[in-house]
Amino acid sequence: MRWKTRGLAAALGLAAAMAAAPAAAATRCEPIGAGVERCVSGLRPDAIRAIAQAQKASQWCWAAVVSMLLRAYGVAVAQEQVVRQYWGAAVDMALPVSAIPGLINRTWNDPAGRAVTLTARTVSQPAQGGLTSPDVLQDLDGERPLVLVVPGHAVVLVQLEYERPTGDDSGAQVKRAVVLDPAAQEGSVRALRPGAAIVQLTRVAAAGDGAVALAGRAVLR
Numbered sequence: 340m341r342w343k344t345r346g347l348a349a350a351l352g353l354a355a356a357m358a359a360a361p362a363a364a365a366t367r368c369e370p371i372g373a374g375v376e377r378c379v380s381g382l383r384p385d386a387i388r389a390i391a392q393a394q395k396a397s398q399w400c401w402a403a404v405v406s407m408l409l410r411a412y413g414v415a416v417a418q419e420q421v422v423r424q425y426w427g428a429a430v431d432m433a434l435p436v437s438a439i440p441g442l443i444n445r446t447w448n449d450p451a452g453r454a455v456t457l458t459a460r461t462v463s464q465p466a467q468g469g470l471t472s473p474d475v476l477q478d479l480d481g482e483r484p485l486v487l488v489v490p491g492h493a494v495v496l497v498q499l500e501y502e503r504p505t506g507d508d509s510g511a512q513v514k515r516a517v518v519l520d521p522a523a524q525e526g527s528v529r530a531l532r533p534g535a536a537i538v539q540l541t542r543v544a545a546a547g548d549g550a551v552a553l554a555g556r557a558v559l560r
Contacts, residue, residue, distance in 0.1 A: 366480045376505050377514070380479035381498030387519065387528065394418065394521040396431040401439070403521030404486055404493045409447055411484050412455045412545060416447050436488055436539050443543055456546035469540050471501060471511040478542055486541035487518060494518040494529070496540070
């Protein structure tokens, strides 16, 4: 796997440039040649800044990821609360990847009285092909972040940059996946390049929307 760390403005450069054009959805495309366009789907830079955070303990990437995910739905749940939900106490322990959908799939409440019910389920698919599946692109177009697991670590997938035949997602090819990495200070934006190993990709939605997890086996650290 090859990581490239960038500042927020650099990592989201294409998306920021495209954001000036009004759009009802969160996918913006520009032609780059005859019958080919480059697209960016996902959260806007201000929304990404609003949910970013660093993990508070060495093994808590999974807790920070769930906390960031909940922020995206307007519910502020501390990492300690996420850890207690699974382990019963705020212990610095890893989480089995297979436990992610079950942990997310519940009603979450925050101290301000806000609540959201999230749903998740697991479907096995090829790791690389899963990123440009219609369901994943639909989630990003709807500004719904996903939980992405690379070997030994969990991050939040917030944007996908890809090229496709004009208007045809079936031929999409990933150029860059933009993620929030809780291991970096304040949850820095990173760019995940094509060919990176992907263990699991978890689709999440508020109750009433579809949610899927592309499953693998590992332990998060």
